[in-house]
Amino acid sequence: MAELDAFRAETRAWLEANCPPSMRTPMPDDEIVWGGRRARFKNPDSKLWLERMAARGWTVPTWPKRYGGGGLAPEEARILEEEMRRLNCRSPLQSFGIWMLGPVLLEYGSEAQKAAHLPAIARGEIRWCQGYSEPEAGSDLAGLRTRAVPQGEHFLVNGHKIWTSYADLADWIFCLVRTDPLAKKHEGISFLLIDMDDPGIRTRPIRLISGASPFCETFIENVRVPLDNLVGGLNNGWTIAKKLLEHERKMIASIGERQRGAERSLAQLAKTYCGARDGKVADAVLRDQIARHEIDQRAFRLTQRRAAEEAKGGAPGPASAMFKYYGTELNKRKFELLLQCLGTQALGWEGDGFAAEEKRITREWLRSKANSIEGGTSEIQLNVIAKRVLGLPD
Amino acid sequence: MALVLDSETALIRDTALDFFEKRAPVSALRKLRDDKDALGFSLPLWRQMAELGWAGFLVPEAYGGADYGCLGLGQVMEAAGRTLAASPLLATALIGASALALAGSEQQKAAHLPALARGERLLALALEEGAHHAPFAIAATARPSGGGFRLDGEKRFVLDGHVADLLIVAARTSGAPGERRGITLFLVPGDARGLTRTRTLMVDSRNAARLSLDGVELGADAVLGPVDGGADALDPVLDRARAGLAAEMLGGAAAAFERTVQYLKDRKQFGVPIGSFQALKHRAAAMFCEIELARSAVLAALSALDAKSSDTGALASLAKAKAGDAFFLISNEGVQMHGGIGMTDEHEIGFFLKRARAAEAAFGDGAFHRDRYASLMGY
Numbered sequence: 001m002a003e004l005d006a007f008r009a010e011t012r013a014w015l016e017a018n019c020p021p022s023m024r025t026p027m028p029d030d031e032i033v034w035g036g037r038r039a040r041f042k043n044p045d046s047k048l049w050l051e052r053m054a055a056r057g058w059t060v061p062t063w064p065k066r067y068g069g070g071g072l073a074p075e076e077a078r079i080l081e082e083e084m085r086r087l088n089c090r091s092p093l094q095s096f097g098i099w100m101l102g103p104v105l106l107e108y109g110s111e112a113q114k115a116a117h118l119p120a121i122a123r124g125e126i127r128w129c130q131g132y133s134e135p136e137a138g139s140d141l142a143g144l145r146t147r148a149v150p151q152g153e154h155f156l157v158n159g160h161k162i163w164t165s166y167a168d169l170a171d172w173i174f175c176l177v178r179t180d181p182l183a184k185k186h187e188g189i190s191f192l193l194i195d196m197d198d199p200g201i202r203t204r205p206i207r208l209i210s211g212a213s214p215f216c217e218t219f220i221e222n223v224r225v226p227l228d229n230l231v232g233g234l235n236n237g238w239t240i241a242k243k244l245l246e247h248e249r250k251m252i253a254s255i256g257e258r259q260r261g262a263e264r265s266l267a268q269l270a271k272t273y274c275g276a277r278d279g280k281v282a283d284a285v286l287r288d289q290i291a292r293h294e295i296d297q298r299a300f301r302l303t304q305r306r307a308a309e310e311a312k313g314g315a316p317g318p319a320s321a322m323f324k325y326y327g328t329e330l331n332k333r334k335f336e337l338l339l340q341c342l343g344t345q346a347l348g349w350e351g352d353g354f355a356a357e358e359k360r361i362t363r364e365w366l367r368s369k370a371n372s373i374e375g376g377t378s379e380i381q382l383n384v385i386a387k388r389v390l391g392l393p394d
Numbered sequence: 395m396a397l398v399l400d401s402e403t404a405l406i407r408d409t410a411l412d413f414f415e416k417r418a419p420v421s422a423l424r425k426l427r428d429d430k431d432a433l434g435f436s437l438p439l440w441r442q443m444a445e446l447g448w449a450g451f452l453v454p455e456a457y458g459g460a461d462y463g464c465l466g467l468g469q470v471m472e473a474a475g476r477t478l479a480a481s482p483l484l485a486t487a488l489i490g491a492s493a494l495a496l497a498g499s500e501q502q503k504a505a506h507l508p509a510l511a512r513g514e515r516l517l518a519l520a521l522e523e524g525a526h527h528a529p530f531a532i533a534a535t536a537r538p539s540g541g542g543f544r545l546d547g548e549k550r551f552v553l554d555g556h557v558a559d560l561l562i563v564a565a566r567t568s569g570a571p572g573e574r575r576g577i578t579l580f581l582v583p584g585d586a587r588g589l590t591r592t593r594t595l596m597v598d599s600r601n602a603a604r605l606s607l608d609g610v611e612l613g614a615d616a617v618l619g620p621v622d623g624g625a626d627a628l629d630p631v632l633d634r635a636r637a638g639l640a641a642e643m644l645g646g647a648a649a650a651f652e653r654t655v656q657y658l659k660d661r662k663q664f665g666v667p668i669g670s671f672q673a674l675k676h677r678a679a680a681m682f683c684e685i686e687l688a689r690s691a692v693l694a695a696l697s698a699l700d701a702k703s704s705d706t707g708a709l710a711s712l713a714k715a716k717a718g719d720a721f722f723l724i725s726n727e728g729v730q731m732h733g734g735i736g737m738t739d740e741h742e743i744g745f746f747l748k749r750a751r752a753a754e755a756a757f758g759d760g761a762f763h764r765d766r767y768a769s770l771m772g773y
């Protein structure tokens with residue numbers, strides 16, 4: 001206990017001394033740092049903050065130090081998170097490498113793969129994207145058709161991925177490919193790491209209902225990938241794919257919690273837009289709905305914490321489906337409530353008449369609808385819980 | 395704040411699970427109901443529970459208790475909730491012991507706590523006067539009379555009220571109904587003159603009574619806690635009651651859920667187990683999530699009570715609201731997913747539905763606790 005208290009004090013002092021003031025303000029979308037070869041820092045403090053945090057290994061606090069991590073125990077990582085929240089520190093770096101690829105490389109990667117890829121992820125030098133979904137393989141992911149054929153020292157890869165988030169900005173893609181077309185559909189899949197700096201890879205951005213274009217179609221044509229880039233053995237990809245999905249689901253579950261610096265709470269917005277009486281949100285129905293949401297949100301957070309304590313930092317397991325389902329449905333509900341609070345001020349699209357915060361909420365409301373689709377839909381999560389947690393028959 | 399049980403508390407939970415499953419299954423509640431048992435619970439069972447230390451879990455060691463805390467008692471209550479066991483756990487071991495231990499004078503503690511811990515004294519809190527939990531809407535009066543007080547008024551939904559040896563009665567010494575200030579707690583012997591107790595038979599077959607206080611004369615030493623400051627004395631007691639009852643409800647919800655999932659696996663229609671139908675699977679999966687959230691909320695509230703942390707009020711409301719919602723949902727879905735058999739008195743799933751509603755009404759339903767939570771959080 002005393003050691004943890006000391007760690008907390010040290011962490012707090014370091015953050016206070018090293019987190020630039022502008023990194024303690026709400027983070028606009030265009031200042032989120034994703035890293036990568038082509039990273040641009042609109043705010044120079046973002047770069048400084050990333051470098052300082054990366055030097056301590058705190059972009060990936062629980063990864064081993066030799067791979068660029070902070071080597072922190074889960075309790076220490078939680079303290080770091082709490083102290084960052086306390087100071088409203090922005091997250092210095094976010095990426096699919098941190099959330100998804102890193103954890104499975106740590107578990108299944110060869111020593112050479114770990115050494116080659118993990119530190120670059122930790123420092124934000126390489127940006128990864130996820131090549132899972134295909135036009136005919138969404139929820140039924142194992143129906144994927146992208147082919148990888150071994151030829152000497154290489155695989156020859158051909159296929160068509162879709163909904164590849166940030167493929168147009170990424171440097172590398174981790175891909176599910178079919179390596180044995182004759183095997184049963186789950187048994188002929190491999191997990192491959194592909195450098196996108198290859199003329200055979202083309203991306204075409206797709207626009208979302210929120211107006212943004214964060215995802216793409218990705219075309220892979222006669223791309224040669226070294227055999228060494230295969231993770232976890234030939235035709236072993238489904239195991240790794242599922243493990244990665246657990247990490248992805250855990251991440252998406254916390255979508256409402258991302259460190260974005262100080263933001264006004266639902267209740268504060270409700271008071272501003274709907275009025276207050278005796279310090280209470282004046283609209284009793286709205287107030288009840290906000291309380292219901294916040295109670296669920298808090299119980300959900302407590303459950304995440306309990307799961308972490310029970311697992312002692314271990315892998316998430318099938319219960320990650322619960323977090324993915326509940327967390328994303330909660331986040332959608334939060335945005336519906338925000339819209340209810342803001343009324344017509346949440347209906348602006350661009351231009352004058354609406355504050356930046358209002359327009360951000362409008363766009364994020366639309367974006368939030370994807371939360372229960374990406375990473376496996378809510379229906380699929382409920383299927384997973386029913387089958388793997390409750391043992392209900394097929 | 396502990397969200398995972400330490401080994402000692404886990405042992406208490408396992409002991410309690412085994413105890414209630416063997417000695418107080420749902421069939422025991424049915425028997426109490428069918429026999430129209432005058433006490434409403436089994437006294438020998440209560441004595442056994444006292445021997446295990448549970449009656450005195452919240453009683454300080456100096457008064458013969460185990461002083462084990464709310465998290466420990468919560469485990470026992472959760473286990474009792476799984477079999478809908480009727481016992482004085484809530485009214486005596488949790489509420490009565492807390493009121494005396496937290497607000498009692500040296501004399502009052504010495505007079506009652508040792509007997510309570512031995513399972514030989516039953517308590518009941520006489521608070522509610524209306525159809526909804528409203529801790530400050532006290533109209534019963536306590537007027538000065540011959541150096542003491544004279545109590546008049548009506549109380550209802552007094553859990554274990556008709557069998558308690560000692561009642562804790564909230565009455566107004568000043569102010570108007572609805573005001574926090576002006577409420578005073580009194581210790582009233584069950585056989586006091588002017589006190590009439592009428593048992594009310596409840597849908598969940600658990601104990602409750604109406605009290606009529608008609609000029610009940612008490613000495614000044616009957617006052618529990620500060621005169622006019624009864625609401626302050628009551629707050630922490632009610633929060634314990636809410637968290638403890640939430641634990642019981644969690645147990646009920648979890649047991650009803652497990653029974654339902656098992657039925658989904660066993661019952662066949664259209665030649666397949668009904669649990670293979672996705673419409674039922676998804677609802678079962680959603681219920682699983684609600685139980686997990688309720689469990690976290692209950693553990694957090696119980697631990698916060700033991701740690702005396704500053705947000706116990708909010709966490710107790712969180713736990714009561716969440717466990718109440720979960721029990722409501724699951725007991726309803728439980729009946730639905732059992733089909734016709736679920737509607738029969740012979741089947742046990744209906745007992746859970748009945749208990750869910752009664753437990754929700756005690757010490758604040760979801761709407762009450764959402765309102766309180768919002769106020770505590772500043773909106």
Ligand SMILES: Cc1cc2nc3c(=O)[nH]c(=O)nc-3n(C[C@H](O)[C@H](O)[C@H](O)COP(=O)(O)OP(=O)(O)OC[C@H]3O[C@@H](n4cnc5c(N)ncnc54)[C@H](O)[C@@H]3O)c2cc1C
Nearest residue numbers: 130131132133138139163164165370373374375376377379
């Ligand atoms: C914003 C966003 C970003 C994304 N980013 C990526 C990415 O970076 N990389 C990547 O590979 N993919 C990405 N995806 C794709 C995502 O994983 C898929 O959209 C998702 O798995 C659903 O597949 P689908 O779109 O083909 O829908 P479908 O599978 O066609 O589903 C349509 C509807 O049918 C329901 N359904 C399907 N099967 C069942 C079933 N068995 N039981 C009950 N209901 C069912 C679904 O729940 C859904 O409601 C992203 C998606 C979005 C929206």
